[in-house]
Amino acid sequence: MRIGFDAKRAFANKTGLGNYSRFVLDALMAHQPGHEYLAYTPKNNRNLFDEFPSGSIRYPKGFIDRKLSAYWRYASITRQLRGENIDLYHGLSNEIPQGLQRAGIRSVVTIHDLIFERLPHLFKPVDRAIYRHKFQSACQRADSVVAVSDQTRRDLIALYGVDDSKIKVIYQDCNPVFQKQLAPEERVRICAEYGITGPFVLCVGTLEERKNQHRLVEAFARLKNHDFKLVLVGKPTAYLTKIKETVHQLKLEDRVMLLHNVSTPHLPALYQAADVFAYISIYEGFGIPIVEALHSGTPVLAAKGSCLEEAGGPGGLYADPYQTENISEQLQKLVTDVHLRNTLSEAGREHVKQFAGQHIAGQLVQLYESLR
The missing domain is CATH 3.40.50.2000 (Glycogen Phosphorylase B;)
Structure with a gap:
């Protein structure tokens, strides 16, 4: 299979979602080399993941997509994924792009936590609204949802009504x-x-x-x-x-x-x-x-x-x-x-x-x- 990943965090975030993204990609390359893994990212200029093969990194192709990289990740990347014959796309940080199902691309999204729902007073209302839209939309559209803990699985069921059969708890390791x-x-x-x-x-x-x-x-x-x-x-x-x-x-x-x-x-x-x-x-x-x-x-x-x-x-x-x-x-x-x-x-x-x-x-x- 040709599997694409939303790898922005792997190349941009030193901790947190960046660590998770690098861990997943490293583990797959080391232990499951039978598939092709392509990392999609708007840019790679922080030298956080130099060990990932440069030939497997994909960037926005057109001038507009490069300039509007947030929209590229949100929607227009789907056209690029289809053109590059991606079979499955895994959103490693709580979101997936629009249009994957119409393009015939299977999808997985990892949801890390719903802290902004459990402790709303710690987040700005506008941030909570954005997170809620992204997370709920991703859970609805993805073919499968990876929860990084059973606690997250329970939260997805209780707060967003995600079908338990759609969720797979898969843990992670540290650096x-x-x-x-x-x-x-x-x-x-x-x-x-x-x-x-x-x-x-x-x-x-x-x-x-x-x-x-x-x-x-x-x-x-x-x-x-x-x-x-x-x-x-x-x-x-x-x-x-x-x-x-x-x-x-x-x-x-x-x-x-x-x-x-x-x-x-x-x-x-x-x-x-x-x-x-x-x-x-x-x-x-x-x-x-x-x-x-x-x-x-x-x-x-x-x-x-x-x-x-x-x-x-x-x-x-x-x-x-x-x-x-x-x-x-x-x-x-x-x-x-x-x-x-x-x-x-x-x-x-x-x-x-x-x-x-x-x-x-x-x-x-x-x-x-x-x-x-």
Whole structure:
């Protein structure tokens, strides 16, 4: 089969949807080479996916399509797909172009999450309207919908009325850099660059309200009889002010570290050096940071209520993200019980095997071939 992909995010987005798109394309090329994979993107100028074969990248052909690349992705790309004999088109980031069915092209769309529906107060009304139109339209028109978690599958059924038989839950893995164990001295050296010494709890994720870091700080403040630090890594937003205020009120300036510029190559060292990884986000579509922690052999504390229990499985403990006392109780167990941490670490390494690229590529190709 000649399979086309909406690969804009693979070439334009460093994290999130970009990571997912690169993971899918890499996995398919490595483990399922029996089909032809073509990546469609308006441009490729950020050097984020140099390993993808240049001969399999497709750009807008005409002057107008190049100038109106958003409309190309929305509709006029279909003409190009038909002319290039694409059998199936997979929208990797919540949308597919108009007209695929009329052109005789089968289609799959991956829906990552419906956070904007579950937590509407965090999004502008106009953004919610755009997302809703794109997502609903894609789910209605696609021959099959890939949900990255069972939580997303349940949301699609409950909120958009998508037929369960149309949805296939197919997970994803994280960046391969998190799967390579570093030498202990390398971990120590990199941590020292950021001033990290001694035992610590790590949290990685954009510093925003949904990620709930201020409540993690409150829970950390309740811990007893420990010498741990809390290291929060992530891009700052206006919510950073609330985190800093919480740290100041609880007099934790010497115990909580805020890091905003940790490079991706350095992140594995922090994950592997951490004694505990905490991620108590209120709502997620899947929870890639948890998968990164499990690959690192680091036990997890995560939030109940969305998909994080799927991502972490037996590799972690779970708490109500709105209950500081519950978060602190679970964190206390992890901080004080080395045997528990080791047990969760081993269970997590086993659990995360199901997210491997070889397994996911096989599931995707099975889905594609079923739509022939």
